[in-house]
Amino acid sequence: GAGVSQSPRYKVAKRGQDVALRCDPISGHVSLFWYQQALGQGPEFLTYFQNEAQLDKSGLPSDRFFAERPEGSVSTLKIQRTQQEDSAVYLCAITISGTSGSAKGNEQFFGPGTRLTVL
């Protein structure tokens, strides 16, 4: 995706393990989103950051999910005590810098995603 890298690309975890997924946008992107895409489904919103502030976490499915973006750039999505139902592709998206408040600021550009498999 334009200006967004994610790592690892693939992660296999045993049930109960903690995992950390990283999103690394090209600097200057103000808004950052996390989505979860289960097999055969469309992406579903998890959480949203504007700079370092987490302004919306209404989509996080449980308190095992935690996201942070301490310096307003790189973001980490952490899942504690993983369960099989957490298996999905986790997508990070950003909006174009400097366009917040305009229609163009609503275009989201996605990273390649991290495929998490919980055994």
Place this chain on the structure above:
Amino acid sequence: AQSVTQPDIHITVSEGASLELRCNYSYGATPYLFWYVQSPGQGLQLLLKYFSGDTLVQGIKGFEAEFKRSQSSFNLRKPSVHWSDAAEYFCAVGARREYGNKLVFGAGTILRVKS
């Protein structure tokens, strides 16, 4: 709350044939509308978007979509499909907000192209 319906899970078309993928949305006002394409193992690529103005929007790779307010639809079209168009297509809607505009996606339509 916003929602998106893509009625067709799979569509198969012959190479060179025309294509229309359906998308219906539910939203209390005129939303922002998007079509994304996802190839296997890849992230989502933005094909086109509707914000305002002309209801027929052009996108990349020869795709276009038409916003029809009366039908709450935003169908994607292409006059002549190429084998490389085989992928999964997602329609998405977003509220008209200043920021923090999370997208709501449909379940996707898988396009198969036969030669």
